Amino acid sequence: EAGVVQSSRYKIIEKKQPVAFWCNPISGHNTLYWYRQNLGQGPELLIRYENEEAVDDSQLPKDRFSAERLKGVDSTLKIQPAELGDSAVYLCASSFITGGETQYFGPGTRLLVL
Amino acid sequence: SQKIEQNSEALNIQEGKTATLTCNYTNYSPAYLQWYRQDPGRGPVFLLLIRENEKEKRKERLKVTFDTTLKQSLFHITASQPADSATYLCALMTGGGNKLTFGTGTQLKVEL
Numbered sequence: 001e002a003g004v005v006q007s008s009r010y011k012i013i014e015k016k017q018p019v020a021f022w023c024n025p026i027s028g029h030n031t032l033y034w035y036r037q038n039l040g041q042g043p044e045l046l047i048r049y050e051n052e053e054a055v056d057d058s059q060l061p062k063d064r065f066s067a068e069r070l071k072g073v074d075s076t077l078k079i080q081p082a083e084l085g086d087s088a089v090y091l092c093a094s095s096f097i098t099g100g101e102t103q104y105f106g107p108g109t110r111l112l113v114l
Numbered sequence: 115s116q117k118i119e120q121n122s123e124a125l126n127i128q129e130g131k132t133a134t135l136t137c138n139y140t141n142y143s144p145a146y147l148q149w150y151r152q153d154p155g156r157g158p159v160f161l162l163l164i165r166e167n168e169k170e171k172r173k174e175r176l177k178v179t180f181d182t183t184l185k186q187s188l189f190h191i192t193a194s195q196p197a198d199s200a201t202y203l204c205a206l207m208t209g210g211g212n213k214l215t216f217g218t219g220t221q222l223k224v225e226l
Contacts, residue, residue, distance in 0.1 A: 004157070040122075042203050042216030043158065056212065091157050101146070101207075103214060105157030 002026070004106035006092050012112045018080035021109050024073070025094030032069060033103060034077050035091040043091050043105075049075060082113045116141040118217040120204060126223045127194055135189040135220045137204035142215075144206035147180055147187050152201045152219065161202075162189075194224045 007022040025032050030051050035043035046065065048056040051072035060067065064083070069075040079086055089110050093103040119138045127133050137147070146165040150158035164171045164180040164187065171178045177190040191198050203219040 009155075040218065042118075042205070042218050044216070045213060048212070093157070101148075101163050102160045105159070107155070108157050110155075 004092055004094055004104055006106035006109055008109050009107060010110050010112070012114065013082055014114050015084055016081040018078065019082050019111060020079075021077045021090050021092070021111075023075050023077075023092030023106060025075075025092070026104055029094035029096055029104070030072065031095045031097060032075050033093040033095075034067060034075070035093065035105075037089040037091055037108070039088075046077070079111075082111075084113050087111055087113045116215075118142070118204065118206060118215060120202075120217040121220045122218060124221040124223055126225060129195060129224055129226050131194055133191040133194045133198065133222055133224070135202050135204075135222065137187040137189065137217055139185050139206060139217075142185075142206050142208055144208050146207050147178075148205045148207065148214070149176075149178055149187075149189050150203040150205060150216075152203060158203055158216075191222075194222075196224045196226060198222060199224050 005024040013019050032049040034046040036046055037043045047060045047067050049069045052069050065079055067077045089108040091105055091108040093105045095103045117140045148163045149161045151161055152158045162173055162178045164178045166182055175192045179188045201219040201221045203216050205214045205216045207214055
């Protein structure tokens with residue numbers, strides 16, 4: 001069974017530029033999560049989707065971050081414009097149901113903003 | 115304020131010994147607690163889950179305890195091996211089962 005797929009392991013951009021991250025969850029998982037992980041810290045939830053609906057985006061900095069999951073399968077997280085402080089690892093995870101006891105994580109994309 | 119605390123200093127132990135990692139939390143009432151393993155450059159991988167009404171859970175060489183009075187979970191790896199070297203994260207499920215909040219993780223190094 002394929003795991004959670006994320007595009008690009010690394011992204012390097014200059015500040016003020018846009019950047020996008022893509023995630024394809026495990027087939028059949030209706031809940032998708034985006035996390036941000038700073039160095040030496042645990043993952044922090046940015047947004048949670050149930051199918052195509054964003055049910056928890058309280059931690060998403062909405063002035064510059066946006067996300068979509070149009071068909072309830074794959075998802076894109078965007079930052080525009082990026083700031084130096086956005087440098088982190090962006091992790092996607094999925095689970096069969098919300099509160100599903102196991103979340104399956106992708107490998108993450110390490111973003112460096114210069 | 116709400117906190118999940120794990121030892122920030124790396125834990126170094128000798129192969130064959132039992133590693134014990136601690137997770138303390140304040141101002142949470144978790145429905146359950148999970149432990150994940152994270153290797154460098156990879157996403158976390160689920161290891162064990164223990165519910166609020168359970169005291170102990172085992173899986174092969176792994177054992178987790180959960181004391182809701184002390185607000186503490188202990189994670190044990192018996193007969194540790196160099197391959198067990200990784201960062202171990204505890205995570206609390208709160209918000210009615212909708213939100214997983216992670217600790218900062220503890221790095222374990224098992225030496226020959």
